[in-house]
Amino acid sequence: MIAGKTHRVAIVGGTGAQGQGLGYRFARAGHGVTLGSRDPARAVAAAAEINTRLLDSLGAQKLRGDTNEGAVAAGDVVVLAIPYRGYDAVVAGLPLSGKIVISCVNPVAFDSFGPIGLAIDGGLSSAAEQAQRLQPESHVVGAFHHLAAVSLSSGADYLAGEDVLVVSDSAQAKAVASQLAETITGRPGIDAGRLRMARHLEALTAVLISINKSYKTHAGIRIHGLDGAASTGRGATLDG
Amino acid sequence: MIAGKTHRVAIVGGTGAQGQGLGYRFARAGHGVTLGSRDPARAVAAAAEINTRLLDSLGAQKLRGDTNEGAVAAGDVVVLAIPYRGYDAVVAGLPLSGKIVISCVNPVAFDSFGPIGLAIDGGLSSAAEQAQRLQPESHVVGAFHHLAAVSLSSGADYLAGEDVLVVSDSAQAKAVASQLAETITGRPGIDAGRLRMARHLEALTAVLISINKSYKTHAGIRIHGLDGAASTGRGATLDG
Numbered sequence: 006m007i008a009g010k011t012h013r014v015a016i017v018g019g020t021g022a023q024g025q026g027l028g029y030r031f032a033r034a035g036h037g038v039t040l041g042s043r044d045p046a047r048a049v050a051a052a053a054e055i056n057t058r059l060l061d062s063l064g065a066q067k068l069r070g071d072t073n074e075g076a077v078a079a080g081d082v083v084v085l086a087i088p089y090r091g092y093d094a095v096v097a098g099l100p101l102s103g104k105i106v107i108s109c110v111n112p113v114a115f116d117s118f119g120p121i122g123l124a125i126d127g128g129l130s131s132a133a134e135q136a137q138r139l140q141p142e143s144h145v146v147g148a149f150h151h152l153a154a155v156s157l158s159s160g161a162d163y164l165a166g167e168d169v170l171v172v173s174d175s176a177q178a179k180a181v182a183s184q185l186a187e188t189i190t191g192r193p194g195i196d197a198g199r200l201r202m203a204r205h206l207e208a209l210t211a212v213l214i215s216i217n218k219s220y221k222t223h224a225g226i227r228i229h230g231l232d233g234a235a236s237t238g239r240g241a242t243l244d245g
Numbered sequence: 246m247i248a249g250k251t252h253r254v255a256i257v258g259g260t261g262a263q264g265q266g267l268g269y270r271f272a273r274a275g276h277g278v279t280l281g282s283r284d285p286a287r288a289v290a291a292a293a294e295i296n297t298r299l300l301d302s303l304g305a306q307k308l309r310g311d312t313n314e315g316a317v318a319a320g321d322v323v324v325l326a327i328p329y330r331g332y333d334a335v336v337a338g339l340p341l342s343g344k345i346v347i348s349c350v351n352p353v354a355f356d357s358f359g360p361i362g363l364a365i366d367g368g369l370s371s372a373a374e375q376a377q378r379l380q381p382e383s384h385v386v387g388a389f390h391h392l393a394a395v396s397l398s399s400g401a402d403y404l405a406g407e408d409v410l411v412v413s414d415s416a417q418a419k420a421v422a423s424q425l426a427e428t429i430t431g432r433p434g435i436d437a438g439r440l441r442m443a444r445h446l447e448a449l450t451a452v453l454i455s456i457n458k459s460y461k462t463h464a465g466i467r468i469h470g471l472d473g474a475a476s477t478g479r480g481a482t483l484d485g
Contacts, residue, residue, distance in 0.1 A: 118439050128368020166469030170452065198455030199358050205448040212410065212445050215438030216468060219476045228456060229406030229465040236459040 012181065013037045015080030017073045017099065018087035020044075020051045023109065026157025027084055027149060027189075029055050032068050034188035039069045041076030048076070074099060082181055084149070085110055089123070089132055093139060102142035105178045107185075108133040108203070109149035111210040119215050122208030133172070133203035144178035146171060147203030148186060148194060150210050153223035163191035167225035170197040170206055195228050196236040252421065253277040255320030257313045257339065258327035260284070260291045263349065266397025267324055267389060267429075269295050272308050274428035279309045281316030288316070314339060322421055324389070325350055329363070329372055333379060342382035345418045347425070348373040348443070349389035351450040359455050362448030373412070373443035384418035386411060387443030388426060388434060390450050393463035403431035407465035410437040410446055435468050436476040 014031050016024045019040025032038040032055065040055075042048035048070030055068050069079075073095070077083050082105045087095055089112040110132040112123040125131055130138075133147035148171045156164050169186035171194035173179045179196060186194030197206065209226070216224045254271050256264045259280025272278040272295065280295075282288035288310030295308050309319075313335070317323050322345045327335055329352040350372040352363035365371055370378075373387035388411045396404050409426035411434035413419040419436060426434030437446065449466070456464045 118441070120438075121441060122445055124364065124368025128364025195456060196459045197452050198360075198459065201358070201361060202452055202455055205362055205445070205452050208445040209449055209452075212437050212442055212449075213468075215442055216435060216471070219436045219438065220471050222470045224471060225469040227467045227469055228453075229467055230462045231456070231460050231464060 010184070011036055012082045012185070013039070013080045014082045014084060014185070015039050015041055015076035016084045016086055017041045017077065017095065018085065019070070019076065020047045021086055021088075022154035023152075023157070024084070024086035025051055025055065026152070026154045027086060027109070028052075028068055029058070030157055030189045031185060032059060036185075036188070037067070039071050039076040039079050041071055041073035043073065045070060045072045045075070048072070077101060077104070081105065082107065082185070085136065089113075092132055093135060096136045097139045099140075101140040104143050105181050106136055106140065106143045106145045107148050107182050108136050108145060109147075111150055111207050113207075113211045113214065119218060120211040122211040125204070128204065131201070131203040131207050133200055133207070137174075137200060144173070144175040145200060146173040146175070146178045146182040147200060147206055148172070148182040149189075150206050151213055151226050152189065153225070155223055156225070157189070164189055164225065165191065166227060168192065168227045169194040170226075170228070171195060172197050172200055172202040172206060174200045195231065250424070251276055252322045252425070253279070253320045254322045254324060254425070255279050255281055255316035256324045256326055257281045257317065257335065258325065259310070259316065260287045261326055262394035263392075263397070264324070264326035265291055265295065266392070266394045267326060267349070268292075268308055269298070270397055270429045271425060272299060276425075276428070277307070279311050279316040279319050281311055281313035283313065285310060285312045285315070288312070317341065317344070321345065322347065322425070325376065329353075332372055333375060336376045337379045339380075341380040344383050345421050346376055346380065346383045346385045347388050347422050348376050348385060349387075351390055351447050353447075353451045353454065359458060360451040362451040365444070368444065371441070371443040371447050373440055373447070377414075377440060384413070384415040385440060386413040386415070386418045386422040387440060387446055388412070388422040389429075390446050391453055391466050392429065393465070395463055396465070397429070404429055404465065405431065406467060408432065408467045409434040410466075410468070411435060412437045412440055412442040412446060414440045435471065
């Protein structure tokens with residue numbers, strides 16, 4: 006596994022394709038993972054399926070399944086991998102105080118013209134910012150918005166064609182998300198600034214979906230020009 | 246030069262860093278370029294400087310300088326490379342009817358927290374869409390938002406670390422922008438969907454600026470997963 010602290014990761018919405026894919030990747034890298042779901046039986050079944058797969062390849066890495074609340078209670082890092090519909094109510098109801106909360110939620114709508122990013126609060130907020138507002142004692146990060154579920158669940162060691170852009174007002178939370186990103190892409194996450202930049206990252210997903218539709222592919226995004234550069238963290242966080 | 250039609254490209258705001266960089270690239274590829282400016286003397290001087298550079302490297306490629314209105318009148322393709330401040334008035338006053346109009350304008354604001362994409366009309370519009378609304382007889386494309394001026398003006402044959410994302414409701418305009426993109430990156434532009442996706446492309450510039458600030462670099466964006474894939478154009482344009 007990647008060097009660094011081992012986390013107990015709770016995935017809210019852990020039975021969705023994105024949640025299962027992230028859970029698979031994090032468990033494979035040695036982190037403890039609990040898949041949460043409104044229906045804990047489904048979460049237990051999904052965890053068992055991934056466990057079987059991990060036993061085949063890497064040994065006895067274990068995922069658990071639980072309710073969303075139970076998963077969160079057992080985690081120090083919480084990944085929100087739920088649909089945007091109903092998001093506020095779910096987030097407000099979870100025991101997230103003191104936790105690092107990673108939102109990969111993408112508020113994207115579809116109409117006859119294709120996908121379009123939703124303008125949250127007139128374009129002045131984002132799902133990640135809403136989580137921070139609803140749970141002011143948590144440390145919210147935006148990350149993992151752009152990874153195709155099919156790539157996450159693939160057997161590839163790393164997703165070489167993808168970068169994970171990480172935004173937060175907390176340097177500590179950014180560092181944790183960046184470390185988790187490295188288990189997926191083989192490279193640390195990219196510091197893309199303050200939490201409010203999540204507005205732009207979430208909407209970018211609509212662009213990738215549009216490209217996927219036109220090219221019949223699973224497009225990934227990479228940032229070039231950072232080779233060997235280390236983030237200065239300058240002006241990018243409140244506590245950094 | 247790249248195979249394809251030779252265009253007469255007018256660059257509105259052609260004395261800015263972005264405008265000069267694009268003009269240099271397009272002229273180098275064999276297109277006729279007129280740099281436009283409110284101050285035509287400055288446009289003539291900028292054109293002369295780039296001409297000197299092109300003579301050194303490639304022979305007698307010629308750029309001209311003119312007023313913005315004069316440049317537009319002489320062009321079949323118009324690039325809007327102006328600041329967002331005052332954008333509406335400039336666009337409304339230009340003779341753009343019937344032209345292909347490429348907007349690379351990025352409505353980005355800066356405050357003590359860094360850059361942030363402006364929410365145009367409550368997040369439901371973009372500079373490119375505004376141009377289309379103001380000039381309904383033109384064919385507006387959003388493209389070239391994310392290319393660093395310093396890279397454009399470099400001597401590199403192609404900007405290998407960059408992709409040009411192209412959005413429009415006109416398939417013809419998209420094709421022209423895509424061909425022009427190829428003169429810069431060595432690869433055709435990427436069809437990223439309808440013109441409204443410009444909301445997301447314009448805002449993404451704020452993310453790249455934030456990354457540049459943290460890493461002290463000029464970051465570029467590349468889309469992976471398209472190798473060998475051709476756009477189907479499915480659902481992506483009105484006239485395609």
